[in-house]
Amino acid sequence: MTALKPNTQRISIKNASPAERIVVGGLGAGLILLGLQRTGRVRAFLSSAGAIMVSSAAMGKSPYNTLAKIRRTESNDIKVDKAVTIGLPVEQLYAFWRKFENLPRFMSHLESVKEETQTRSHWVAKAPAGTHVSWDADIVEDAPGERIAWRSVEGSIVPNEGYVEFRAAPQGRGTEVRVSLIYHPPAGTLGAGVARLFGEEPAQQVEHDLRRLKRLLEVGLEPTTEGQSSGRKGLLSEGLAKLFDNGRTS
Amino acid sequence: MKALVWQGVNRVGIETVPDPQILQPTDAIVKVTSTAICGSDLHLLDGYVPSMVHGDILGHEFMGEVVEVGSEVKKIQVGDRVIVPFPISCGHCWYCQQGLTSLCDNSNPNFKLAETMWGYSPAGIYGYSHITGGYAGGQAQYARTVFADANLFKVPDHLSDDQLLFLTDIFPTGHMAAENCNIHPGDTVAVFGCGPVGQFTIRSAFLLGAEQVIAIDRFPERLDLARQAGAVTLNYEKEDVFEKLKMLTGGRGPDSVVDAVGMEAHGTGLMGVADAVKQTTRVLETERPHALRAAIMACRKGGTVSVPGVYGGLGDKIPLGSLMNKALTLHTGQTHVHRYLDRLLKHIQDGDIDPSVIITHRMPLDEAPQAYKIFKHKHENCIKCVLDPWADHSTHTQDAEKPETVEQ
Numbered sequence: 001m002t003a004l005k006p007n008t009q010r011i012s013i014k015n016a017s018p019a020e021r022i023v024v025g026g027l028g029a030g031l032i033l034l035g036l037q038r039t040g041r042v043r044a045f046l047s048s049a050g051a052i053m054v055s056s057a058a059m060g061k062s063p064y065n066t067l068a069k070i071r072r073t074e075s076n077d078i079k080v081d082k083a084v085t086i087g088l089p090v091e092q093l094y095a096f097w098r099k100f101e102n103l104p105r106f107m108s109h110l111e112s113v114k115e116e117t118q119t120r121s122h123w124v125a126k127a128p129a130g131t132h133v134s135w136d137a138d139i140v141e142d143a144p145g146e147r148i149a150w151r152s153v154e155g156s157i158v159p160n161e162g163y164v165e166f167r168a169a170p171q172g173r174g175t176e177v178r179v180s181l182i183y184h185p186p187a188g189t190l191g192a193g194v195a196r197l198f199g200e201e202p203a204q205q206v207e208h209d210l211r212r213l214k215r216l217l218e219v220g221l222e223p224t225t226e227g228q229s230s231g232r233k234g235l236l237s238e239g240l241a242k243l244f245d246n247g248r249t250s
Numbered sequence: 251m252k253a254l255v256w257q258g259v260n261r262v263g264i265e266t267v268p269d270p271q272i273l274q275p276t277d278a279i280v281k282v283t284s285t286a287i288c289g290s291d292l293h294l295l296d297g298y299v300p301s302m303v304h305g306d307i308l309g310h311e312f313m314g315e316v317v318e319v320g321s322e323v324k325k326i327q328v329g330d331r332v333i334v335p336f337p338i339s340c341g342h343c344w345y346c347q348q349g350l351t352s353l354c355d356n357s358n359p360n361f362k363l364a365e366t367m368w369g370y371s372p373a374g375i376y377g378y379s380h381i382t383g384g385y386a387g388g389q390a391q392y393a394r395t396v397f398a399d400a401n402l403f404k405v406p407d408h409l410s411d412d413q414l415l416f417l418t419d420i421f422p423t424g425h426m427a428a429e430n431c432n433i434h435p436g437d438t439v440a441v442f443g444c445g446p447v448g449q450f451t452i453r454s455a456f457l458l459g460a461e462q463v464i465a466i467d468r469f470p471e472r473l474d475l476a477r478q479a480g481a482v483t484l485n486y487e488k489e490d491v492f493e494k495l496k497m498l499t500g501g502r503g504p505d506s507v508v509d510a511v512g513m514e515a516h517g518t519g520l521m522g523v524a525d526a527v528k529q530t531t532r533v534l535e536t537e538r539p540h541a542l543r544a545a546i547m548a549c550r551k552g553g554t555v556s557v558p559g560v561y562g563g564l565g566d567k568i569p570l571g572s573l574m575n576k577a578l579t580l581h582t583g584q585t586h587v588h589r590y591l592d593r594l595l596k597h598i599q600d601g602d603i604d605p606s607v608i609i610t611h612r613m614p615l616d617e618a619p620q621a622y623k624i625f626k627h628k629h630e631n632c633i634k635c636v637l638d639p640w641a642d643h644s645t646h647t648q649d650a651e652k653p654e655t656v657e658q
Contacts, residue, residue, distance in 0.1 A: 232305030
């Protein structure tokens, strides 16, 4: 398993992994060859699709990853930075977060977190198709009321690390919560792209989790319309409404 | 229960749908005694606000009696007579605490959709597309209301539904539009659009100390109603509005101008045609910002343009040069209904204003599709239509025959 570099890495302007570049470039070249054997519109379509893929592979930019807003670091890990302001004092936010057992209450992909010692914890996360992945993590920095940083132990199946920072927001607006995560998905950015297809791409997930935390702490619950009355009958309108109402639509 | 359902662009119908239920402990169910069709419902009807889905229950102006409350509802009780403000406040976030309830951080479940469209997400709104939460609306016999303690507002028994119903939206909306004009003694306020919101803007502008209010529309009945409130009126089909406004203000221009029209303005000339064509595509331009253009051009230097009119997406050819070089202030927003309720209820009680003067039509909910048609095309001199969910069929039935849909 790939070991992570410290969480200070610069975001690469290239968002496609080397593997993706090879796959996409190869497919693109294939399309161009295929296009050359055809005529008319088909030829034009296949060739231009192929050309786009080859050039994006050459530039290290994946159109899909750009669309999915997947960012990777120079060592091919995924990096996520998100912030939210929550109307509670810093001490309260810090205390809530420091008790890692609380994290699954707002992090939808987590099944459980168990603190085993002062610094070591065991994390269980949901994975596609009803499976689970788990790993151990250590707290690498703990500055009460300011910052908590953690990192998965060597050899984890999903190497990851992150930190959360708390800062008093101006004019009594509560606390600014800033989260930064770096992780290496099992299949690199390609894997993150596939995960995104199932609505589990990390950047969106973190954003959604932070909003859930805000609503949980400010109001006590998340608003919902699930189960309300409507005049929907067909599967099509049901599906369309669900698409709008799933909260992840972008 | 019976409810008015959006069935596609320009199609609404009355359907029998399941009764609403308490879904969260902070919910309350309201038996709707009166509900109204708002001008903004017409934007939804016409499909210019994206993210409407077949089956959505419309309606964001409604009041009634609380018939059920969730376990965490403390201030509101079964039997209370309440009005339901159209924007949903969580009651806890920074915006709600500042009284900016239409900007609530927490009440829109579909915040991501709104953020994609607008950058940040404002509050959830009942019956008002999925961008603002996808909440079922109140043009129905019952409605589920959320965060009941922070939203439902108890009203006294001695006032009628007709006097109270418009506290849910258009009265506060007109009032906030006037307040946003930053009126000083001696000021002239020009109001584009004499529909329900325009009427309340005119009346509120006088309450807030305006010396002269100039009302602009093309329908005689709406101009008549504006004159009754003390406004000078202009028919834009018969007069050159810009020149006339100059004449009425000693050549200076109005101190503030209100766009109480919004995204489906009746444009004249080539520009009006161009907007209409682009808007029909729903992609090239989502607005027909004719009134906004006129408001910006007409406003005096250093004046204020107040926009209660609803816009949803992107508009073209807005005279930004005029806005910038004349040093105008632009004030807009969905209405922070909650913060005006005590004040405006007192105005109604004291007889300063009778909101029911704008009502021209009263119809049973069963005839709501017809009411939408009359209101949209301004047939029968329609200004405001109030619906009674319980007229005609006095019994509440789950298997009522489905009345026909009226083509809009």
